[in-house]
Amino acid sequence: MQSAVDVLSWILLAAGGAFVFVGGLGALRLPDFYTRMHAASLTDGMGTILILVGIMLQAGWSLAAIKLIAILVCLLLTSPTASYALANAALLSGVEPGNSRAGKAEN
Amino acid sequence: MYLVVSIAILITMALALVRALLGPSVYDRMLAVNMFGTKTVLLLSVIAFLYGRPDFLDLALAYALINFVGVLAVLEFFQSRSIRRAADRVDGG
Amino acid sequence: MVILFAVFLLTLLALTAVAIVRTENLFVAVMLTGIFSLLMAANFFVLDAADVALTEAAVGAGISTVLFLGALALTAEHERSVVSGRWLSMGIVVVTTLILIYATFDKPRLGDPRAPVHQHVAPWYLDQTPELIGIPNVVTAVLGSFRGYDTLGEVFVVVTACIGVLFILGVRRGGYSPSPDGDRLTTAGSGLRHHLIPKVVGRLLIPFIVLFGLYVLFHGEYGPGGGFQAGAIIATGIILYALLDGEAQALKAVPRPVLMGMVVGGATLYGAVGVAGIALGGSFLDYSVLADDPVKGQQLGILIIEVGVGLAVCGSLLSIFHAFAARGRH
Known part of the structure; x- marks a missing residue:
């Protein structure tokens, strides 16, 4: 039983690490601001869930698990909000989606 | 395993830093800061368990709670700046 | 392994620092400072200094960006070469x-x-803390009790800095005066009221941020944390309210006299604990005489001075924030 939980948590952690890494790669390689943001924010959410649930399985029922749940809930609330605010700020100052000008608009 | 994950997160942090240094627009840098914040929370959680000190999770919780305030401040900054600029344009013309 | 983590983080830190110096766009510098702060906190954490890391997190995550942007709104965006x-x-x-x-x-x-550094007084602190003060977090014991004088001095440094900033920015008496310009400028001070998502999420999180601040304050004897971090976190919660609903609303919720009272009252509370020690027959900032049991007295004293520190820090940070915002309006 314990080893099954271990295996599951390792799988989750590994998948989470992969998601996080792919997100970093996307944020570096994709061509314009909105696509980069897309890569970063989506993988952030998925990687966060996978990694934190993976650690939670290792922690078992303890104070640490409850803190991890709190961290997960907070991150799932704040991270998309931050992405929204960022996209909105960009749109507000005239960075157009799908426009190559986006890359050059150094304010 | 914690080690592998933390190395993946560290590499991602390095990638985000490269994005922050390259830019090109300020929003790309802001995006990198935002990514960095989430990655820091994850890194702190993983390292807390790697060290076997789960009571250090408070720190990750602090970041998870208040890290988006900075991004909201940036949105507010751009909003009031665009309003100010519009006002200046009306005054000037 | 710890060394490897630390070296990696320090390398990123050095790169960020060089980039901050090199860039001439001040907004970019502010963003990079955010990354610098995150790296620094992670580095402290890797080196097992959780209290310092929490301080860096509490200040760097929200407040310093907000204050930098407040300053940036008052000045040009590019550095003069x-x-x-x-x-x-x-x-x-x-x-x-x-x-x-x-x-x-x-x-x-x-x-x-x-x-x-490990041979001088540190072993004594580690040995005596469980016996004299009876709390698990030695950092809190050192800051609050053994080196209480230093912390008192730091609180007065914070208060002095706050007074200095208020003098430089020249805050006028009286509260928020609505712009005479009417409709066109009213949105300038209204914050993010028209953005539904940040408003809903932010409103939801503000109570939890304040609650977490109180947890950090009262749990500082057991885990990382203490008055300074708590003050900064609670101030971040109120600044979040100011961002969402406009600075005027936040000033209505926590008016300026209350802020001043927090700054002065917090510092005075700390000093009063010291004087109370003298009055009860001990020496200045000797908490052992505050209760019948010296250990209980120490714990009580540390708790009260942490509250004082928290009040002073929270009041100072909010006063500085409001001073920048008020200056930006004129």
Whole structure:
């Protein structure tokens, strides 16, 4: 039983690490601001869930698990909000989606 | 395993830093800061368990709670700046 | 392994620092400072200094960005390039760096148990804390009780800095005066009221941020944390309210006299605990006489001074924030 939980948590952690890494790669390689943001924010959410649930399985029922749940809930609330605010700020100052000008608009 | 994950997160942090240094627009840098914040929370959680000190999770919780305030401040900054600029344009013309 | 993490994070830190110096766009510098702060906190954490890391997190995550942006709204966005004296300053930096590198040759290895810093008073603190104060977090015991004088001094430094900033920014008496310009400018002070998502999420999180601040304050004896971190976190919660609903609303919720009262009252509370020690027959900032049991007295004293520190820090940060915002309106 314990080893099954271990295996599951390792799988989750590994998948989470992969998601996080792919997100970093996307944020570096994709061509314009909105696509980069897309890569970063989506993988952030998925990687966060996978990694934190993976650690939670290792922690078992303890104070640490409850803190991890709190961290997960907070991150799932704040991270998309931050992405929204960022996209909105960009749109507000005239960075157009799908426009190559986006890359050059150094304010 | 914690080690592998933390190395993946560290590499991602390095990638985000490269994005922050390259830019090109300020929003790309802001995006990198935002990514960095989430990655820091994850890194702190993983390292807390790697060290076997789960009571250090408070720190990750602090970041998870208040890290988006900075991004909201940036949105507010751009909003009031665009309003100010519009006002200046009306005054000037 | 710890060393590897620390070296990796320090390398990123150095890169970020160089980039901050190199960039001439001040907004970019503010963003990079955010990354610098995150790296610094992670680095402290890797080196097992959770209290310091929490302080860096509490200040760097929200407040410093907000204050930097507040300052940026008052000034131009690009740094003026300095041409003269470059070689002279370069020479000074190079010489200083060489001297510092030379000095590190005499330093003990990182974490060496025979280093002087681990031989001086640290073993005494570690030995005596469970016996004299009875709390698990030695950092809180050192800051609050053994080195209580230093912390008192730091609180007064914070208060003095706050007074200095308020003088420089020249806050006028009276509260928020609505712009005479009517409709066109009213949105300028209204924050993010028209953005539904940040508003809903932010409103939801503000109570939890304040609650977490209180947890950090009262749990500082057991885990990382204490008055300074708590004050900064609670101030972040109120600044979040100011961002969402406009600064005027936040000023209505926590008016300026209350902020001043927090700054002065917090520092006075700390001093009063010291004087109470004298009045009860001990010496200044000796908490043992505050209760029948010296250990209980120590714990009580530390708790009260942490509350004082928290009040002073929270009040100072909010006053500075409002001073920047008020200046930006004029």
